[in-house]
Amino acid sequence: MKILAIIGSLRKKNTYETVKKIEEYHKKYSDFQYEYLFLKDIKLDLCKGCHVCILHGEEKCPLKDDRDLIINKIESSDGVIFASPNYVMNVPWIMKNYIDRFAYTMHRPKYFNQYFMILITSGSYMGTKQASKALSLMASGGNIVSKLNLFNSPGMNEKKAMKQEKLIKREAELFYKKLSNKVKHKPSFGFLAWFSAFKAASNENKTYLPADYSFFKDKNYFINIKLTLLQKLIVSFFTNFFTILIKKGFI
Numbered sequence: 001m002k003i004l005a006i007i008g009s010l011r012k013k014n015t016y017e018t019v020k021k022i023e024e025y026h027k028k029y030s031d032f033q034y035e036y037l038f039l040k041d042i043k044l045d046l047c048k049g050c051h052v053c054i055l056h057g058e059e060k061c062p063l064k065d066d067r068d069l070i071i072n073k074i075e076s077s078d079g080v081i082f083a084s085p086n087y088v089m090n091v092p093w094i095m096k097n098y099i100d101r102f103a104y105t106m107h108r109p110k111y112f113n114q115y116f117m118i119l120i121t122s123g124s125y126m127g128t129k130q131a132s133k134a135l136s137l138m139a140s141g142g143n144i145v146s147k148l149n150l151f152n153s154p155g156m157n158e159k160k161a162m163k164q165e166k167l168i169k170r171e172a173e174l175f176y177k178k179l180s181n182k183v184k185h186k187p188s189f190g191f192l193a194w195f196s197a198f199k200a201a202s203n204e205n206k207t208y209l210p211a212d213y214s215f216f217k218d219k220n221y222f223i224n225i226k227l228t229l230l231q232k233l234i235v236s237f238f239t240n241f242f243t244i245l246i247k248k249g250f251i
């Protein structure tokens, strides 16, 4: 199993050390191969906010850097750990830039074959949930099997430190178990509603959202998968529902 750890910390300390601990647990059980990708060490230029990736397609992004290399690494991995410190109740700028550079995957999700762990380290628990929520969006269609919010204060007492070690071990085991028994993507209600909303929006805004329109126009779902009758009915209902809301100007 290939695991890619994408580290959004500006230094190699708490966040990196926590991922190393998870790797150590995995080494005990299996032959998981870890690769570390430090955002601080690669060329991922600052998002210019031009909207080109969202509206016209990611291939038209004016920035020429390592973005596609990251995509290839994610797509050739079985599991991905997104790991970041918490900075003022969110992720630091380097991880936020990652999120912004991949904003188009909110419209056109990608990683349906990958399993994800979202890891946030922090000085206190304040704001870890917000940071985790922001980072979770980057799983983009993938299966988030573990969310780990940790506390790294040097003043932490022994009892709390032990509790946290147990938590890291538990989540490492969970990630291992899920990855060892990978199941094919199942279109949940949330995914079906997500698909329907963007299908309706792109159909109603063909000229404004050409990349979305060409992505959705011939699709019955994000990926080529046979939907059940119930799932087809849900897509049909929500696509019509969102189309009405858009036409009436509610969204």
Ligand SMILES: Cc1cc2nc3c(=O)[nH]c(=O)nc-3n(C[C@H](O)[C@H](O)[C@H](O)COP(=O)(O)O)c2cc1C
Pocket: 009, 010, 011, 012, 013, 014, 015, 016, 084, 085, 086, 087, 088, 089, 090, 121, 122, 123, 124, 125, 126, 127, 152
């Ligand atoms: C600029 C900055 C802002 C921070 N903001 C928060 C915060 O809002 N809440 C919190 O719990 N910890 C905060 N921290 C602490 C870090 O999240 C924590 O020490 C983290 O484990 C550092 O990870 P690292 O060693 O990988 O950089 C902040 C640290 C920095 C440098």
